[in-house]
Amino acid sequence: MSNQTSTVLVDKVTKSFGEFTAVSNLSLEVRAGRIFGLLGPNGAGKTTTIRMIVNITAPDSGAIKIFGRQITPELQDRIGYLPEERGLYKKMKIGDQLRFFAELKNVKGKDAERRVDEWLAKLKLTEWKNKKSMELSKGMQQKIQFITAVLHDPDLLILDEPFSGLDPVNVELLKDIVLELKAAGKTIIFSTHQMEVAERICDDICLLNRSRKILSGSIREVKKSFDRNTVALRFEGDDGVLSDPALVTKVERHADETEVLLAEGASAQTLLRRLVESGAAVSKFEMIEPSLNDIFIAKVTEVA
């Protein structure tokens, strides 16, 4: 393989359902040991892409390689998948249920039993082991579903909207586990349209919209390329400098600070010097990075 460190390699993949093209000529690479964010609005093709990666459906054209190989049923056992559409057997006891899902990944007997106990303890659900899932709250059920995805210690973990509907405490709990798994060398694909969450935990992202990739790279790179030259200011004194069109193109005044957009070719250094020269007392001067949310909205509306 040309790149030993890529866990998932999607190469020029297209998938249509009848007239509708769900994924169009998509290429992406998920590097080993990193958290990869697959982002995009509803209907962008995230779920279809994931389904092709886990071998639920096959691409019409293009190729997908997992761990450097063509996907096989055996390789499926090294993948953990938490789909967005997920549920539990209502009348089955939690312990039996988890053991069943472990068996479907070829984890058997005492080994399965031990892992079930470990994970239940980790997610503070031990006392629910012999309860039927219909007796559990929605949040608890969601944590059980999360366990089904990680029980067999997969090398690649795919989580589709894992935190939706969870309370902040449980979001933190699961987020910590995800980061733990990353530290243990696992590769994680994280699909969501909640940009704040993605921004906090992803190393790399790929933004999909209307079946196409519109942006990809590490979070750092993406933000850099999207630098809009925005500065947040707090100062006392004359603000005449801000009305110079050669320096500033847009001013947004908030309660206690002002956001300005620098003009093309103007640098932040020049702005700061001019402000100081004009006698203003500057108490805050900060370059603002665009949030992933801003980039998302800008990119998606731009294409539309």
Next chain:
Amino acid sequence: MNKFLAVVKREYVQRVRSKFFVVMTVLGPVLLLVFTVVPGMLLSKKFGDTRIAVIDQTDGTKLYEAVREALTKRDHNFQGVSASSVAESANSNTKERLEKAGKSMTGSFFVAQAKLDHRSLAEVQAELNQRIGRNELDGYLVIPADILQNSDSKTSYFGRNVNDVFTKEQIEQRLNRAISRQRLIDNGVAERKLDDLSKPVDLIAYPINEKGEQGTKDSGAGFAMVFALAFLIYITVLLYGQVVLGAVVEEKETRIAEILFSSVRSFTLMLGKLIGVSLVALTQMTIWGLAFGALSVWGITVLQQRMGIEELSLPHLPPFFLVYFFLFFALGYFVYATIYLLVGSMVTTTQEGGQVALPIVFMLVAALYMSFPVIRSPNSAFAFWVSMIPFFSPITMLVRIVSQQPPLWQIALSLVIGVVTVVGLLWLAARIYRVGMLMYGKKATIPEVLRWVKQA
């Protein structure tokens, strides 16, 4: 293989452990009894005697005694007819059913003579009509004077409830016997010889095979077995078809399907479900079978002791036939169970599936009807083709085997076609399930389903 076993185990253990299973296992035989025996008992039930007056206009009212005796005597032919034969008759067609039910009633009549005593017939009838009106009488018969001489002569019955076809049937039969008996006596047949002379002929059938060898007396048990098989397949499909359907729909309703598909192939899943549910069926039927067997053994022992019978002979069947019986039962069950599976793969909820699955049972009934022309000409082209179509072959081929054994290759071919159909249906269901899952929550149309089969 491990994954397949995991699916089988889950389907089996979850179902066998459920309260529903335990309750059904206990209640099943009770319900069966209720649905077969009780209608039969109801059919033959009549409350109280039927009070009948007879106006005999023949010379010297010589018929009255014979008619009274025929109506009131408990005919030995009809004695001891149990509810089970009534239940059996419930399965034949309506006309036959009424006749049989009529026969099996140990109907009790209270008969009195209404003498003319030089009054006119109209006068007597008017009086009897009054008595019927006052509920002192249920009906009366008017026997014309020329009944013994004129074969076209008609007897009339007047009664409160002429819609009681059972009673009417019985009166007619018994009257017939009395009158024809009297006609024979009048024509010079000695009374004491009459019973011997009118004894019905017994026709005993001996089979001859294609080598020209004569077999032993046919007990008719073969056909009984065919209908037992049809009934068994019918009951099993009726009971467990819905369970198979539910098992397939379960993961759609609970939204687990996608998790499963990231771990297990859909064909493995379908096969695992089919086998898991079938094992549940096998367990339940074995329990029922053992209970029934134990009860029969007990019943026979009691009968032997009470009645002093040395040995009760059971219908004799060659062992190869039992092998075919189980093979075709298994085939019939699996063919129909996979159709339910296929339906389950197309629909999104169990209720929806129940509606779509309704016509399946009709196919089974059609197979039973097709067995009638097959019995009459088991080597016809029709019989051949019908016994090759997997939806009918479990019943029609077995009919051919008992009536006139077809060449072995035909039996083998029929079985192979059946097995291939089952596997094919499974494959189709697996495919439809997988593609259908990708379009969650959407009801599938037939053209869509066809497209899905090509896709994926």
